[in-house]
Amino acid sequence: MTVARTNCELAIVGGGPAGLAAAALAAELGVETVLFDEQPTPGGQVYRNIEANSRRHDALRDILGGDYAKGLALAERFRRSGAGYEPLTAIWQVSAGGKLGVSQNGKAYLTKAGRVILATGAMERPFPIPGWTLPGVMGAGAAQTLMKASGIVPDRPTIIAGSGPLTYLVAFQLLTAGAPLHGIIDTSEKGLFETGLAALPLLSSFAGDLLKGLSWIVALGKARVPFFRGRNLAAEGVSRLEAVSFDSGGRRHRLPASLLLVHEGVVPNNQITASLRCRHVWDVGQTAWHPQTDKWGATSTELIAVAGDGAGIAGARSAVHRGRLAALDAACRLGRISRTERDERALPERRAVQRENRFRAFLNSAYHPTEAVRWLADDTIACRCEEVTAGELRALISEGFTDINQLKSFSRCGMGQCQGRMCAGTVARLMSDSLKSDIESVGYYRLRLPIKPLPVAQLAELGNADRDSRPLLPVVEGDPSQRI
Amino acid sequence: MFRRLWADDLSATIFLDGRPVLCRPGDSVAAALLAAGVERFRTTPVSGADRMPYCMIGNCFDCLMEIDGQADRQACLVTVAEGMQVCSQFGTGSFGTL
Numbered sequence: 029m030t031v032a033r034t035n036c037e038l039a040i041v042g043g044g045p046a047g048l049a050a051a052a053l054a055a056e057l058g059v060e061t062v063l064f065d066e067q068p069t070p071g072g073q074v075y076r077n078i079e080a081n082s083r084r085h086d087a088l089r090d091i092l093g094g095d096y097a098k099g100l101a102l103a104e105r106f107r108r109s110g111a112g113y114e115p116l117t118a119i120w121q122v123s124a125g126g127k128l129g130v131s132q133n134g135k136a137y138l139t140k141a142g143r144v145i146l147a148t149g150a151m152e153r154p155f156p157i158p159g160w161t162l163p164g165v166m167g168a169g170a171a172q173t174l175m176k177a178s179g180i181v182p183d184r185p186t187i188i189a190g191s192g193p194l195t196y197l198v199a200f201q202l203l204t205a206g207a208p209l210h211g212i213i214d215t216s217e218k219g220l221f222e223t224g225l226a227a228l229p230l231l232s233s234f235a236g237d238l239l240k241g242l243s244w245i246v247a248l249g250k251a252r253v254p255f256f257r258g259r260n261l262a263a264e265g266v267s268r269l270e271a272v273s274f275d276s277g278g279r280r281h282r283l284p285a286s287l288l289l290v291h292e293g294v295v296p297n298n299q300i301t302a303s304l305r306c307r308h309v310w311d312v313g314q315t316a317w318h319p320q321t322d323k324w325g326a327t328s329t330e331l332i333a334v335a336g337d338g339a340g341i342a343g344a345r346s347a348v349h350r351g352r353l354a355a356l357d358a359a360c361r362l363g364r365i366s367r368t369e370r371d372e373r374a375l376p377e378r379r380a381v382q383r384e385n386r387f388r389a390f391l392n393s394a395y396h397p398t399e400a401v402r403w404l405a406d407d408t409i410a411c412r413c414e415e416v417t418a419g420e421l422r423a424l425i426s427e428g429f430t431d432i433n434q435l436k437s438f439s440r441c442g443m444g445q446c447q448g449r450m451c452a453g454t455v456a457r458l459m460s461d462s463l464k465s466d467i468e469s470v471g472y473y474r475l476r477l478p479i480k481p482l483p484v485a486q487l488a489e490l491g492n493a494d495r496d497s498r499p500l501l502p503v504v505e506g507d508p509s510q511r512i
Numbered sequence: 513m514f515r516r517l518w519a520d521d522l523s524a525t526i527f528l529d530g531r532p533v534l535c536r537p538g539d540s541v542a543a544a545l546l547a548a549g550v551e552r553f554r555t556t557p558v559s560g561a562d563r564m565p566y567c568m569i570g571n572c573f574d575c576l577m578e579i580d581g582q583a584d585r586q587a588c589l590v591t592v593a594e595g596m597q598v599c600s601q602f603g604t605g606s607f608g609t610l
Contacts, residue, residue, distance in 0.1 A: 066570055161574075164564065165566065166565065174546065177540065178538075178539050180546060180547045205517065267561075287513055412574065413556075413573060446571060
């Protein structure tokens, strides 16, 4: 049985590129570091299951490609660093004072950290379309996770719809894996030609990335995967997905399919920073909220920093450097390195972050998700948990609901098991559209702890554990009566 | 709807509603069930609609199942263990342990 850690100098939440890089560097600098992660092995979603996949299965390595393979070095450095590692562990609360609620192996415990780096990464932007709750509709990232984690690929007619590089990467990977890809529906507002023109100034420094993206598209074309530029997508079926319909070229199309993979980019997973009421900003370019951070990733909450995509989407390569910046700052605050050393070591990391930001700015403009995620028919479900439709929300708003939390408590939208993860962004946009007000004044759900559901039994046991964890009396050898 | 790229090492067995499902050690419960052709993981408490995992990384909660007697477990975040008893969750699920 794992022994509950009662405290550590630095707690890191999330084992993706930012968390692994931060943990490795902090531990190397002598900071007592513990990394908590929900997954069984290091890598996050981008480098999911990287260690096992690097050791075996040539087929999977060919499918996932060279960028994925780069995650191994990160995982190895983390393993060597001496950082503590708590996999298969959920964090259900983080307090402003650095206390973490941990749930592991059926037990809950509290641990206190001198500093916390949240590296909770990104999640696929929920893409509400009619029928998106039907079995047979998944995120494209979900299909990629199945490939990475378990070598599982679709074997029935599959359609990929959405916008952004991951749409094409997943399509290419599924094609390579021999999955029956029956169509790609690109929902982005700009055509490939316009996107290509916009990318020209970037050619010298990001030629590799751009050519890589182009090679996916060429391969998909060669394989004659039907390609559409479409909008107003709908997933059709009675009890499961049967077909995908969409507007393209002036008419409505309908393609039979067993699996629809949707992707409209990724958004920061900000559940913890939102629950902490850290200051957040609405990123117009990325159409998403992210916590406001300084150049080290520090938030408006004293002990809490955010590194990687959780602080704003910039991709896996940037996440590594942002993880190291947060680690350097933590090591400085915890007295391991001087400000001068921190600043010097930060220079190459900062340059790398700036470089990645230039490419991200291009991706943001090329794959802006405006129309595709804004168009919400009245019968489209906004909240998957409580099955609240856009029409019900609009009706309440027209009755005078102007506060997102008021709307939440009256409609139950955002009050189900996912605690608003899947609908908060959608509802904020819907409200801001309906009220013709800016999204900042609509704001975000006020979140309640625990941020991950926790069995009552675990909470009950925690009550005892917390009382037991009062400072212990110093133990004196010998006669127990001599203990003071 | 899904297949495994390689079928070696299906050495673990879990039970879905009493029926054995072969899986690879290290699989999440959700991945193992999808590979075995399962499409209905749970039904919703509001309309009773069937649901299947949407995100596979712990955000959507559409993979909620009763695992070893405990309702509301996220099947995509639970690693299979030999002999694990998994039940489809209907509505809010039942809480036998309370």
